Amino acid sequence: MMNHPIFTDNDPQKETFILNLGPTHPATHGVFQNVLVMDGERIISGVSTIGYIHRAFEKIAEHRPFYQITPLTDRLNYCSSPINNMGWHMTVEKLLGIETPKRVDYLRVIVMELARISDHLICNGILGVDTGAFTGFLYLMEEREHIYEIYEEICGARLTTNIGRIGGFERDFNDIAFAKIKKFLVKFPPILKEFETLFNRNRIFIERTSGVAAVDPETALNYSWSGPILRATGVDYDVRVNEPYSSYQDFDFEIPVGTSGDVYDRYIVRNEEMWQSLRIIEQALQKIEKEPKGVFHADVPEFYLPPKEEVYNSMEALIYHFKIVMGEIDTPKTEVYHAVEGGNGELGFYLVNDGGRSPYRLHFRRPSFINYQMYAPMSAGMLLSDAIINMSSLNVIAGELDA
């Protein structure tokens, strides 16, 4: 491709043309624009334009108290908002030195792994759609719905969840929530198995994905890739293992890695991660049985809002309620970086605090933003149809890309 002759616009020999892929192309599943120079169906070069849904979250966060930043994190990777929420809570807890009880950690692990499953479900389903198999996507949609029903039972919301509070959860999981999680653990594995039988050895699917957009580990690390797409190249970097948060060290699970880093490997890695997530949820449910019942938040009255009936009836609760809402509580003047393994990779929160009730500076390390920058260079030389499935396998979420 490097030797492709470049002709000026008026040259009669010029056969390339410019294709605007996006910003609202149905095959890109989000607001991305790529201006591609095409030679027939082959891409010569491309330029990515992003920022169509930039909402200045970092600026807004400088003017919001900590607990009001959680809804902003929902809107980063909106396919797995609970992971973002938990990541933010844990960042603040790290800043304030709050130790959460084990039961809270395990409850969080359950929600985060459910979110990971729903994230990967969408990605692999969409990958199927882009290779011409709509069935798997529609079939899996129903299961994502069941995950959203579990969220609904826990926090009342479905997509932008705003789940949990600093120090724990706003309320305990009720019996219906546990029943739904257990039902999901029974119902989901056969469906995932069926999905795999539809795709894993499907000749068309393999021909469309195998060897497409293969990336070697050195390049992936050089581009600061993280998450399933990095692991598909064979690098076993997972924040859950490297820097365990929320008691992930108590769980027994494996980090699936690929070998060639192509689209097929990314698909397999994501599928395998779903199986591992199911394992983790099962273990978490068992561990919760052994923990004291009814513990769903750390005992930090300075930061965790007291229940409303106590606010109306007890002096201490009223004082804490006002202190929290009016922001009268001192916080350490320091900085903290906390990373969690999001659906797409290392989701980091860099928080600089000056003692006020809102951050002095908050920076989100957004995996989609960093993963996506390789898209245009790696598309050069690819067929357009390969570039489309490459984009779906990167699982770029516009909200996380633009923040």
Next chain:
Amino acid sequence: MDKLNNQQVIQSLTSVFGDRISIPSEPYGLLTFETSSENISEVLRFLKEDKDLKFNYLTDITAIHYPEQALSIGVIYHLHSLTNNIRVRIKVFIDGDAPHIPTATNLWEGANWMERETFDFFGVIFDGHPNLVRVLNVDDMTVFPMRREHPLEDPNRVDKKDYFFGR
């Protein structure tokens, strides 16, 4: 070889750079030190290419603005040594009126958009960057919006004063 700890990283850094890097601190266990924009390229290259340290993974580049300081813009690098599983944070403070710093794109391709984002929001000019243009904001924007002189909301509002936010 055993995995490195912060003390060993500090030792090898000070043995090479001496007083060209500041005295490191470790907020929440993350090794943090400052250096100057003249030394940053060398420090990054050393951290990346040293055969023991192997800080081969660039986690993040971002900036921060302290308008009251003489060197008002801080550029902040987060590096990660995947084999040793240890992170390091490097800060470089530069002049806010002429914020120049050498690029890291010659070490990591991934620095490209991180630096573009930092330029976009803080106006930091990364010398040697192949394509330093705005990435998230519109191209014809004239200001660098994350600098603190730009208010988020209408400055005439009385319910969003700084003292409501504890500062």
